[in-house]
Every structure is written in C-alpha cells, then in structure tokens.
Amino acid sequence: MESKIIKIISSEDKKNPYTDEEIAKQLGILRKVVTEYRNENGIPDSRQRRKELILKDAVEIIKKDRNISDRNFTKELNEKGYNLARYAASNIKKEAILILGESYNLSEDAAITSYGEKQNVNLKSKAEIVNNNTMIHKENRAQVIKKHIDYREDANKKETFDPFKSVIGCEGSLRLQVNQAKAAILYPPKGLHTLLLGPSGVGKSHMAEVMYKFAVTTKNFSDNSIFMVFNCADYADNPQLLLSQLFGHSKGAFTGANDNKKGIVELCNGGILFLDEVHRLPVEGQEILFYLLDKGKFRRLGETETTRESKLMIIAATTENPESSLLLTFRRRIPMIIQIPSVNDRSHDERFQIIKNFFLNESIRLGKDVFVRRDVIKAFMTYDCPGNIGQLKSDIQVCCARGFLYSTLNNKEDVKVNFEHVPDNVKERVLNSSLKDEELETYTMEDIIVSSNGVKVLHRDEYSSVGDNNIYQFIENKYKELKADGYSDIDINKLVGQQVENELMRVASFANFCAQNTQEVINIIGEEILKITEDVFEIAKKHINKLQRKVVYPLAIHLSSTYERILNRREVANPNLQMIKDEYEKEYAIATKTSQIINNRLKINLSEDEIGFIAMYLKHFQGEEEQDEGRVGVIVLSHGRVACGMAEVANRLLGVKHAVGLEMDLSDSPNIMLEKTMKLVEKVNQGKGCILLVDMGSLTTFGDIITAKTGIPTRVIGRVDTLMVLECVRRALLPEDTLDRIADEIDNKNYIHRGVNVETKDINKVIITLCITGEGAATKVKEYIEGTMADSIKGIDIIPLGYMNDDDITSTIDRISKNKRIVAIVGTINPEFKEIPFISVEELITGKSTGKLRKLINNKKVYKNNLSEVIPPEFIFPQESYKYKDEVLDEMAGKLIKAGCVEEGYLLSVYKRETLGGTYLKGGIAIPHGDSRFVTKPTIAVTKLATPINWDGINNIDLIFMIALKEDSKDYFEQLYRVISSTDMLQKIRKAKDREEIMDILFKNTISAK
Secondary structure: OHHHHHHHHOOOOOOOOHHHHHHHHHHHHHHHHHHHHHOOOOOOOHHHHHHHHHHHHHHHHHHHHHOOOOHHHHHHHHHHHOOOOOOHHHHHHHHHHHHHHHHHOOOOOHHHHHHHHHHHOOOOOOOEEEEEEEEHHHHHOOOHHHOOOOHHHHHHOOOOOHHHOOOOOOOOOOOHHHHHHHHHHHHHOOOOOOEEEEEOOOOHHHHHHHHHHOOOOOOOOOOOOOOOEHHHHHHHHOOOHHHHHEEEEEEOOOOOOOOOOOHHHHHHHOOEEEOOOHHHOOOOHHHHHHHHHHHEEEOOOOOOOOOEEEOHHHHHHHHOOHHHHHHHHHOOOEEEEOOOOOHHOOOEEEEEEHHHHHHHHHHHOOOOOOOOOOOHHHHHOOOOOOOOHHHHHHHHHHHHHHHHHHHHOOOOOOEOOHHHHOOHHHHHHHHHOOOOOHHHOOOOOOEEEEEEOOOEEEEOOOHOOOOOOOHHHHHHHHHHHHHOOOOOOOOOOOOOOOOHHHHHHHHHHHHHHOOOHHHHHHHHHOOOHHHHHHHHHHHHHHHHOOEHHHHHHHHHHHHHHHHHHHHHOOOOOOOOOHHHHHHHHHHHHHHHHHHHHHHHHHHOOOOOOHHHHHHHHHOOOEOOOOOOOOEEEEEEEEOOHHHHHHHHHHEEEEEEOOOOEEEEEOOOHHHHHHHHHHHHHHHHOOOOOOOEEOOOHOOOOOOOOOOHHHOOOEEEEOOOOOOHHHHHHHHHHHOOOOOOHHHHHHHOOOOOOOOOOOOOOOOOOOEEEEEOOOOOHHHHHHHHHHHOOOOOOOOOOEEEHHHHHOOOOHHHHHHHHHHHHHEEEEEEEOOOOOOOOEEEEEHHOOOHHHHHHHHHHHHOOOOOOOHHHHHHHHHEEEOOOOHHHOOOOHHHHHHHHOOOOOOOOHHHHHHHHOOOOOEEEOEEEEEEEEHHHHHHOEEEEEEEEEEEEEOOOOEEEEEEEEEEOOOOOOOHHHHHHHOOOOHHHHHHHOOOOOOHHHHHHHHHHOEEOO
C-alpha cells in the first residue's frame, strides 16, 4: 500500500497535487491511513507540496502588476495550470506580496525560503518525492535565511540573527513598529531613546527585550552589553528612594545612606535601560532624566559638584497619554515613539499564533501534551481582552491549570482542555456573541495538539465541504465530543434524511418568502378553515365583548390540527374538561353553539373534549390583562440560520413573542450550543418548563443534561418545521396545557404537509363544464369527457352550467364548492376562481390538457408555469465551457448586472452567501443566489456546462440556476424548485442541443405534484 501511495504522489500534477482524501478514494482506503503514512515519512500535505511552485508563479504575476485584482490574479494563476478558487488565490497573493516586500536584498529563492520559515513551513521537506518511486533526503533549508539577510548597517557580520522574526506580527500589524525599533537600535552611535506607548498588556516589555536581543547583534552594542529593567511604579510612593535606585546616592544624602551607591543608570553604562511605567516618575526624576538624555551626564542623589557619564540607550514605556503625564522637555529628548496596538486590533491570524504560543509554553511547563478543543480556541479568539496579551496569557494559564487538574484526578496521561475549563469571563463573551465572521471561522474549525515539539493543527478536511454525507458525520462528531466529555451516556442517534444544507435551505426559503399578511396562514392551514374561524369569532364576539381578534389565528391553527386528528381517527381527551364546564360555563356554551357551524362546514363531529379546547381559547383571549399563570416555553434550535426565522413567523402569525430561536454555527461545538441553550432555558422558563424543537438528532440529548443541571423540566422533539413551531406556540398559549401533553402530541404527529385541504376526504369530487351559450353546450362538453375519459372519472360528478342560464354564475359555483370539491372547470370562458384550475375546451379536445385533467382527478395539483416571465431567452446559456466555480459566478452575475437586472452589490452578496454553505443540490445542480435587495428585475439565469465542474467539493455540477428574485417572488421560486426536483426534466435539459429546446422544456411542460 505504501508503494501505491508513493506512486500516486510521484505522478501527480505538481500544480494540483492530490489531497489525502483524493488519494484514499483512488486506493479505496480511509483518508486517515494516507495521512498517517504521509506524516510518518515526512511527506508534506498537498498544500505544502505545491507551495514553493505556486509562490514563484505568484511572485512573477505580482511583479508585472502589483495592483492586480484578486479576480485577475486568480485567472492568471489558473491559466498557468492551477485549479484555485478566488479565496485561496487571494491568500497566495498576500504571501507573494510579503515575499516581494523583503526581496530587495534576497534572491527570489531565498526570499521564498525566508517566508516559509516565518510561517513555520519547511517548503523543501526532508523527504521529497522524486521519479522511480524513491525517497531522497535532503538537508533542511531552515538556516538558509541567515546566509542571505544582510543589514547594510552591520555588513561586517557574516551571519545575523534577527530576533524580531520571532515577534508575531512582524510582517503584519507590527511591521511598522518593528522597522521603527530596528531604526532606533541601528542609529549611531548608541541608538535613539525610545518611548513605547500602548494600553496595559500589549507587549511593551516584550518589545523592549527583543530590541535588546537585536541590539547585541549590531555594531552599536557589544555582545556583553547589559539590559536592565526598572519599574517606576515600584517606588512611586517614595520618590527619594526611587531616585536613589535610579541614579544612586552619595554617603549621607539622606537618613540611612551610610555608603556611596551606584544607581541603575550608572550600572547600565553601554547597555539598554528599560523604564516601565515611566509616567510614575516624579517631576524631579524626569528633570534629572532629561539632563541624562540631553548630555549623557547625571549626578547621584546628594552630589552637587561631581558629574558622571553613562552612555546608554533608554527605552521607556507608558500606558498614559505622554502629553499629560510627561514633561515637555522630557518628551522632546525622546525622538522615537512607537505605538503598540491592542490585541483586539491584531489580525485573526496573529491572534491565533499568539494563542498557540501560549498553549505551547504551558505544555512545556507541564511536561505534557495538551489537547485543545476548537471551541476553546474560538473562545480565546472572540472575547474582548481588556488586559490584552497579558490577560490572554493569564486566562490560558488558568484554562490549562483546570485541564491539568482534571487529567490528574482522572489519571489521564495528557491534558485535555475543554470548553468547561475556560474562565467564566472568557466563556461569557462567546455564549452571548452573535458574531458572524467567515474569516474567524477558519481558525476555529480544528482542534490542536500542543507538545514540546510544537503545535499541530488537526485539520478536518471533511468539514471544508459538505458532501452527501459529510454534514451528518460533522454533526455526529460533535455529539461524540459531547458524550466523550462526560455529559451523557445516551446512544448516538443515527442521522438520516436529506442532505442537511438542502433541508435547511428549503425551510429557510419558506420563512423568507412568507408575506406579512393573512396569506401566510392560508398557505399553512387552508382558506376554508380560516373562513370558518372568522365566522366563529364573529358569533362569539356577540356574546363576549372583551374577546380579542388575535384569537382567530391560534384558533384557526387549532381547528386545522383538530380536523386532521379526526380524519385520522386520533381522538384526544381533554384532561381539564370538567373544570372547563364548571369554571368556563359561558365560554363552553358559546363553544358548543359555534361547534355546529364547524361540524356542518367541515363535515365532522366535534366531541365534548374538542369543544372544551375551543372554550379555553375563548376564555384566555379576553381583555388585555396578563395571565398570572406561567406557560410552557418554546425554543427552536437549528444548525445554520433557520431557527430564528421559524420562531419569528410563528410569533407574527399568532400575535405573540413567545417562541425563541437559537442558531448554531457549524464551527460551534455541542459544548457551546449546550451552554447557550441552558442560559436560554433559564431565561425563557415561566415555571412550567420548556419544549425544545431541534433540527438534528445530535441535539436531542440536551434536554436530559439541561434538566439535570438546572432543575427545569424540558422535552426535546428531534425534528422541526414552521408548522410544528406554530402548533407548539398555539398550545403553549393556554396555561392549562402542560409540557408533557404538548410534547407527546407534537411528537406523535406527522407534519408532512404544510397545509390542510379540508375537502380531500369524505367529500364528493366534481368537474364543472361551463359554456357562454348555455347549459346545452356545457352538456355536450360533459358527454365528451365521459366518452373519452370513462376510466378516469369513476365516482366523479360532472355538472354542466351556462352563463346564459344563470343570473349569478359566481354564486352558483361558490355554492357547489361548499359541499363538493371542484376538481376543475372545463369550458369556453374562464370564470377566474383563484383556487379552481381552468381548462379550455379547445385544449381538451386537441389533447393538450387531457393529461392535466387526469392529474387533477388523481389529486395531483397542477401548477401554473410562469417561468418564462423571469427567464428571458438571453439568460439561457446552453453550452458553456467554464472550468471553475468562481468563473461561473462572475460571468453569470456580470451579465445580470450589465442587463440592469441587479445592482453592483449583487455579486458580492452572492459570494457572501456561498461562505454560509454549499448552494449545490443533488443531481448535479447549483443554485447560487444573492441578497434580494440588489434585485431590480426578478430574473433567473440558466447555464448548462459542456463539462461538469467542481463546486465546493462536488465534482459533477453541470446545471447552474442563478436566482435573482425579490422576496415577493415565491411563486417563481416554487415553480423552479419543481423543475429542478424532477429528474426527468433535468435529463431533458441536459440532452437539449440549443437554447430553444431548453426553453420548451422549462416553459411548456406541465409542472405537477401530488
């Protein structure tokens, strides 16, 4: 097997080397086997095998055009044979720019090698793959840089050690500061006095130490030059003693001065003195120091005639504004002022490096390997450090100490640092954070292992793209982590169902397209039930003056649920029935009266238990007073940005603010999500517990943990959609209902359909034939249908009507629809009933709509196809030859922008949406889309590729539908969804030879669904 791995790597395209996953697929083995073999034999990963080659090409591109855009840079690299997305190419571009920034005194090879060292990367590995499947070991080039860096001010030294290279950020946020520090040290004859500014903990002391280490490598300072540190704050309460320590004193200068004593200034002659917190130096001390800075001379305390000399460089540091804390004369003698930025102003990459270094230091101190969870990294990456790097270091030490204690008590060899070990002040920031930072997430997706040999990031390649099964593995791994941390012994739920991203997108689309009006409720429960509820309200309002109109939507949803239960013969007992009859006598009587209307309209028979539920609604929606009794809390949890949308829709429809959504980032571990959920449960609980609706089985264990830790009763339902949230909130609004009753009924329900058709069962179906000339012509149409479709219309009545024979045809049809389900109207004129499909006689006789009528008879809803309104012919691209995802996005969005269908910001919003997760669907389809606020004319662009391309790890994408729709374009989206959900239609599109053929497929095919 080893020889096969070597053979594959030897023959790979050096510009696009194989990943471990790709090698594993070729050999039919686990990726882990490839990774372990590669690491054991010193073979770099795919990124590092390509890095030196791609950096050279990148440098050449940057040399030609230093201002090249990321898009063009990506294009040029790919033209050279690389296969890069724009994000990856952008990072390469940044590295190339840094290399060019230092190559003024290095050869190109040395500059690249130098850069590799600074990034802790050995670009020329000890083990290089060569021809004939052999391994040749070469000397590590880690020291090559020393032979090339040549500071012109110190040309006589053969090799120069540059301690600034160890400063994190020396080529980033601290680049200016490092250059200032070097200039201060190198200035003849003994450097320039320097003042370091910055808040507490930013690393001023460390900068001073590095400046000293650099100084002794230059000709301005000897190898044995002294470095002394004096903190002025230590003697701030005793100015006389402070001055004595700093400048020395003569015998008898003050009580207790029995001998002459040299001060630090004198002892530091020829070296560097670091004065920390210099603002604590009294005015007298500053004046004496000014004389030293100006003349290089000073007097000991108590001396009046003797003047002494000290040729030293002073580095001072202060956290205060120097203009208000230091004398002007003193400030004027310090020519170099360096401002050190706070840790919150440093880049994500630098902060990540700082965190890793601190964990490395602790690993060395403990003498043990330290395993750090990624949620711990996320905590330290996101929280505000008022004490800057100093506090960051202290908090990491606390974290490691807790982890060490846990490992000691449990006899563990290694130290494992979990989220529970993070100090509360750090944890609080993460739990309350709503930060959405795509760049930050790249540093918080992996665990790290820290040992005396360094820091190893455990890259999880399967998280970089979400394939058919990866997201399930991702969630399962998170659940395993939670279980491994000792939170639960419950078996891991097997995750089944559709690809997570598709499901999240489907649910999110439903929430996003909901219009803010009554139509939302109609879409969910049906128009008939809403009408019935409106009538019930009007009757009840005559008897209950204080009855609030906002009872309509909760009661309508309740009736929808009741109707479904009765049709499925699932009776529900009302445990409070006797109490309702006794205490809600008036409401129960009104509910009994209105139940007759419900029974007649829905063709059902409400039991006393169901009437009791109606009475509860009539009771609890009276007046504005708040209920004294608490209600069951409703919390929606999801992976991805879905939960808040569903909760918001339910709250808006019911006129409350009861449901609360909590969304889990894919980089959040279950530990973080558990902590957030626990806090939310404590906040939401009104004394009756909380029901948790979750979108993944891996979250179902939260209930037991939360109840055990907080004592608050919880029930978890391991699936969720908007209708379920509506039902939960509707039930929770009734104080009499309990947590277990709500959860049991919700859990046993089957929420497959988003609407209830009240006339699908036990109601006769009819077809209406309608002609202008009269009932006679309509009867002829009836006879034609009976003669040609006898096999399809068994049990269906056909009612002929004529405009000339009926004074009010609309009322007649409406009356029929009250007791029968009208499958379709077939005629010579369309009466335009919104909910009833119309088929023209001509289409039926010519055979164009015979299939359509059969589908309607068989309960298949036929949808109107208006896609031609949003897919103009010029936006159908039948045979494109794009090779990369970014190229597709740029070109398609560019054409939409050029045509004025979208504004300039649309393309950027498309890329932002791509960072949230894959926009690909099963079947080789991708549906990229951007923010609707940039859409000026609703449009869908369609591209069919000649050759499938890779789309975020999916290799077979060949149909791309770029969606530029407004929020009120729900119908278009649903029509497109039915197209891309049909395997048959997709195959027809793929076989289409030109634009006209694709148009026929998209626009002229009947779209139907059961």
